[in-house]
Amino acid sequence: MQSREEVIIGNQAIARGLVEAGLEIAAAYPGTPSSEILPGVVYFKKMEGLKIHTEWSTNELCAFEVAFGAAAYSGARAACFMKQVGLNVAFPALLRSREKTIEGGLVIISCDDPGPQSSQTEQDTRLIATLFGIPVFDPASPTEAADVAYYALNWSFENKVPVIIRSTHRVSHARESISLYSPGARKVSLKEGHLAGTGRKLGIVASGMSYSLVYDVIEELGAADVVSIYKVLKVYPSSEALSDFVRSMERVLVVEETDRVIEALIGDHKKVMGRSDGTVPSSGEITYDIVRDMLSGVLGRLGLGRKDLFAPDGTIEEALSDVAVVPRPPKLCPGCPHRASFFAMQYLWPDAIYPGDIGCYTLGISQGAVDTCLDMGAGVTMAEGFYDAFNQDGKLVPILASVGDSTFLHACLAPLYDAVKNRKRFILVLMDNSTTAMTGMQPTPQTGVTVDGVKTRSVAIEEIVRGLGVEYLKIVDPYDVPLMIGTIREAFDYLKGDEMLPAVIIARRQCLLLTKGAAKEAAYPADIESDCVGCKSCLATFDCPAMSFDEGLKKIRIDDSICTNCGICYYACPVQVKGKALRKLKVAVKQGAK
Amino acid sequence: MKHEIICAGIGGRGVLLASTILIEAAITSGLKAVASDEYGMSQRGGSVISLVKVGDFASPFIGRENGDILLAFEESEFYRTLFFLKKGGLALINTRAKGLPSSVDALLKKRGIVCRLVDADGIARDEGMFQSANMALLGFFASFGIAPFTPEVLENTIRARVPEKFLAKNLAVFARGCEAAGAQGAVKMPQQGM
Ligand code: SF4
Ligand code: SF4
Numbered sequence: 001m002q003s004r005e006e007v008i009i010g011n012q013a014i015a016r017g018l019v020e021a022g023l024e025i026a027a028a029y030p031g032t033p034s035s036e037i038l039p040g041v042v043y044f045k046k047m048e049g050l051k052i053h054t055e056w057s058t059n060e061l062c063a064f065e066v067a068f069g070a071a072a073y074s075g076a077r078a079a080c081f082m083k084q085v086g087l088n089v090a091f092p093a094l095l096r097s098r099e100k101t102i103e104g105g106l107v108i109i110s111c112d113d114p115g116p117q118s119s120q121t122e123q124d125t126r127l128i129a130t131l132f133g134i135p136v137f138d139p140a141s142p143t144e145a146a147d148v149a150y151y152a153l154n155w156s157f158e159n160k161v162p163v164i165i166r167s168t169h170r171v172s173h174a175r176e177s178i179s180l181y182s183p184g185a186r187k188v189s190l191k192e193g194h195l196a197g198t199g200r201k202l203g204i205v206a207s208g209m210s211y212s213l214v215y216d217v218i219e220e221l222g223a224a225d226v227v228s229i230y231k232v233l234k235v236y237p238s239s240e241a242l243s244d245f246v247r248s249m250e251r252v253l254v255v256e257e258t259d260r261v262i263e264a265l266i267g268d269h270k271k272v273m274g275r276s277d278g279t280v281p282s283s284g285e286i287t288y289d290i291v292r293d294m295l296s297g298v299l300g301r302l303g304l305g306r307k308d309l310f311a312p313d314g315t316i317e318e319a320l321s322d323v324a325v326v327p328r329p330p331k332l333c334p335g336c337p338h339r340a341s342f343f344a345m346q347y348l349w350p351d352a353i354y355p356g357d358i359g360c361y362t363l364g365i366s367q368g369a370v371d372t373c374l375d376m377g378a379g380v381t382m383a384e385g386f387y388d389a390f391n392q393d394g395k396l397v398p399i400l401a402s403v404g405d406s407t408f409l410h411a412c413l414a415p416l417y418d419a420v421k422n423r424k425r426f427i428l429v430l431m432d433n434s435t436t437a438m439t440g441m442q443p444t445p446q447t448g449v450t451v452d453g454v455k456t457r458s459v460a461i462e463e464i465v466r467g468l469g470v471e472y473l474k475i476v477d478p479y480d481v482p483l484m485i486g487t488i489r490e491a492f493d494y495l496k497g498d499e500m501l502p503a504v505i506i507a508r509r510q511c512l513l514l515t516k517g518a519a520k521e522a523a524y525p526a527d528i529e530s531d532c533v534g535c536k537s538c539l540a541t542f543d544c545p546a547m548s549f550d551e552g553l554k555k556i557r558i559d560d561s562i563c564t565n566c567g568i569c570y571y572a573c574p575v576q577v578k579g580k581a582l583r584k585l586k587v588a589v590k591q592g593a594k
Numbered sequence: 595m596k597h598e599i600i601c602a603g604i605g606g607r608g609v610l611l612a613s614t615i616l617i618e619a620a621i622t623s624g625l626k627a628v629a630s631d632e633y634g635m636s637q638r639g640g641s642v643i644s645l646v647k648v649g650d651f652a653s654p655f656i657g658r659e660n661g662d663i664l665l666a667f668e669e670s671e672f673y674r675t676l677f678f679l680k681k682g683g684l685a686l687i688n689t690r691a692k693g694l695p696s697s698v699d700a701l702l703k704k705r706g707i708v709c710r711l712v713d714a715d716g717i718a719r720d721e722g723m724f725q726s727a728n729m730a731l732l733g734f735f736a737s738f739g740i741a742p743f744t745p746e747v748l749e750n751t752i753r754a755r756v757p758e759k760f761l762a763k764n765l766a767v768f769a770r771g772c773e774a775a776g777a778q779g780a781v782k783m784p785q786q787g788m
Contacts, residue, residue: 007618141652174654175614175629177621212653220657288657312658316677319701325673328604328641
């Protein structure tokens, strides 16, 4: 029975499909664009009054193995959710699991990030699945994602093998009205095959969001009658019908994200156009304009095009060329404690080596306090490598690695132990803001709250750090910039001693989004404008979105509507003295209030 | 009926709520609708673009110069997204300015784009609801009466969407937005894009 419709995003649609298919166990590690699936499961299980075990795992390997354990030997219907690079973390278990016959059902949802928009790299989950012979679906819309999720869990249960659903950012985050059915009652409509057109000169094969784009662009170009479109839903194993379609066409264009997978499965380089021959750009998200340009070109070359094809109006850019538009690059939030930490690190040693990691704090690049971004956990281990390289030449240089609390628990335990065991000397600044901020404020193991909002045992990061054998450990409020700078210096002195161990500073202050404006009320408005001499050095080292330079007044302007009154910018201003005095006052007021 | 609508603004200012109201208004009116949002890594103060497509579309993307309606919740974002708007489209901009740079004015004229400026922030502030400029702009848009986005339909959608606590104030801001459009004599557009 269909109960009702609800406007939800693709990730929630996936959650709905799984819940309706009798999901029993779900585990996930947050990562854009996959993070909303697990909360979606919690939302729908509560709505339906179902008993489904849901948990945030410490990393993707844990999530996978929990789900696999439940599915393989206990006969449960299980699922795990992660982003594309998270699948790499789960890889050892994934590879072995494909050879197993499972008792229950297992669906792995891996969300790709074409662009990439919020990842260190693009990566195509379908390629991994296809290489290792794991069935993989590529839905083209939130509606189809809900259906595929429902279908795949049932299919996995019946066929006793794990199944992957690959979503992309655009499917996961698009919003549509989705039909909600009672558990077990979903009417699934899966679309695959030769869906449109009768032309034989050009066949377009597309999957996922690329198919939806091709469909819309062909409509706009009025080319529906001259081309044929084949939609692929199950990328691997591919169907006989696809081979027949390809055989029946003179030329074939494959449009897919982000790698060449269907293209490789088809082979036939003489007939097929796609990424291999440069018809489709080799990387980056496929947008409407890219598809329109590409199809216009291909139709033209094959003599199928019409004269009135789209040509962009360049006068738009001309007219705008003199208009000053505020650039809005990604920035840490106003008042972000990370900004204060980076400022202190950078202040002391502008030329230190700064191995970075993955999270909001990767943006420390703009303050010159992050040099590298490889994968989660690499900040610590690469620091080891840098140390070795210099140590061999008899040099001890300042190396300041940074990592957030969630990433530390996800990937840095073994690296930090490795550094202790192998006696590496560097400083690790552990930026503890008590949440997984970048992906939408999921709790970490330290928070002590489950995805259902229930209290659980919390793990204190400092106990772990000590347990791994670290001796120099200081916990500092990053807003206390002078103390932060002093502590970093002290830590480096420690490295010069005989201990031969890494030093760890925990910079602890809640993410601004967690405090919800409370900090603003507790503090004074920052007055940096009145004394400003217009040198702009604060903009260079500080990069707070609330600050901009007023070219008319030749002074810094603070946007009061987003400034959090944190007052850290005073430290970034070479002419300010009152900032420091004000801070002391603020601390005194706070203590007086206690 | 088909509409391609671009909602552009900055984080934390209700762009997503506005586009949610548009898509739900379309759906309750029995139309197909899909939306796609784009926001950078930063949670506040970064550009936010929400694309809403009403009618028989498969993808939530809008092509260059294909958009029918551009709702700019911030003047800077109007410039950033103007390339989306087709010839003869409609642009509504939340700004305190009384006019646009002359080069832009000339461009809009040449492309037959109807453009209206409204101080939505000011309207919201007057009502003591600084964060509700989105409602003022929606109200302004509603009085253009582009089906299905009539004042009645949008008002009902807001009622269904906005939490009880803020509803009365939001509706007041919405109504003030409608009035502002009336005062500008901007009501009733030729029907868009069908
Ligand atoms: S550092 Fe200080 S004086 Fe220099 S521009 Fe910034 S606020 Fe003005
Ligand atoms: S006080 Fe300064 S650093 Fe803090 S949010 Fe305001 S402008 Fe940014």
